[in-house]
Amino acid sequence: AQSVTQLGSHVSVSEGALVLLRCNYSSSVPPYLFWYVQYPNQGLQLLLKYTSAATLVKGINGFEAEFKKSETSFHLTKPSAHMSDAAEYFCAVTKNFGNEKLTFGTGTRLTIIP
Amino acid sequence: GAGVSQSPSNKVTEKGKDVELRCDPISGHTALYWYRQSLGQGLEFLIYFQGNSAPDKSGLPSDRFSAERTGGSVSTLTIQRTQQEDSAVYLCASGPRLAGAREQYFGPGTRLTVT
Numbered sequence: 001a002q003s004v005t006q007l008g009s010h011v012s013v014s015e016g017a018l019v020l021l022r023c024n025y026s027s028s029v030p031p032y033l034f035w036y037v038q039y040p041n042q043g044l045q046l047l048l049k050y051t052s053a054a055t056l057v058k059g060i061n062g063f064e065a066e067f068k069k070s071e072t073s074f075h076l077t078k079p080s081a082h083m084s085d086a087a088e089y090f091c092a093v094t095k096n097f098g099n100e101k102l103t104f105g106t107g108t109r110l111t112i113i114p
Numbered sequence: 115g116a117g118v119s120q121s122p123s124n125k126v127t128e129k130g131k132d133v134e135l136r137c138d139p140i141s142g143h144t145a146l147y148w149y150r151q152s153l154g155q156g157l158e159f160l161i162y163f164q165g166n167s168a169p170d171k172s173g174l175p176s177d178r179f180s181a182e183r184t185g186g187s188v189s190t191l192t193i194q195r196t197q198q199e200d201s202a203v204y205l206c207a208s209g210p211r212l213a214g215a216r217e218q219y220f221g222p223g224t225r226l227t228v229t
Contacts, residue, residue, distance in 0.1 A: 032216045034217060036220075042222055042223075043118075043205055043220040043221050043222045043223050044205065044207075044220040045220070046217050046218075046219065049216075049217050051216060090157065094216055100145070100162075100209070100216050101147060101159040101162055101170070101173070102147075102149075102157075102159065102207075102218060103159070104156060104157040106156050107156065107157075
């Protein structure tokens with residue numbers, strides 16, 4: 001079975017400050033990992049993905065994440081927060097064969113303080 | 115190109131009625147998924163279609179839920195005899211399912227309210 005844990009259901013950062021959203025995974029097989037963002041009343045938008053290539057993954061909107069197998073982590077970061085980053089962020093895991101259904105974390109709501 | 119589209123965007127129905135939710139995946143994507151997003155349960159997998167293979171229905175919460183995918187493209191999720199606990203946002207996603215490309219692209223969702 002696979003699972004992800006997102007630490008912190010709510011995170012607030014000041015505009016211009018570092019954004020760090022935490023995700024830890026559990027998987028019995030090599031995982032594929034994803035971060036999605038959801039703006040109010042919209043679907044999920046893919047931010048970035050890890051599929052066993054480079055461990056440091058760059059995504060859209062200046063976000064990046066690093067896969068650390070030793071820590072079973074895939075934390076999302078952005079050097080400088082922007083007001084438009086306010087949204088809910090979901091970490092998700094899947095396996096690389098069979099039914100690749102996504103198993104999501106519970107989400108982290110990011111608030112940007114002006 | 116066009117993304118995943120879903121219709122209707124909102125649906126209000128009375129308890130006990132049947133509803134149909136539609137999903138148009140991205141052209142050429144062989145994998146199609148349905149998920150449900152609710153306050154109490156978060157994001158849950160419902161059903162998975164891959165090409166002409168039998169669907170994986172392991173996430174369907176009850177036999178009142180069913181889905182089909184016609185011609186490997188459009189999919190319809192049907193909920194019979196709706197209950198208030200079915201109220202949620204139903205999300206459809208499609209993916210290319212290629213080596214190294216397991217990402218899924220989501221539609222805007224259908225918000226279902228059962229009164």
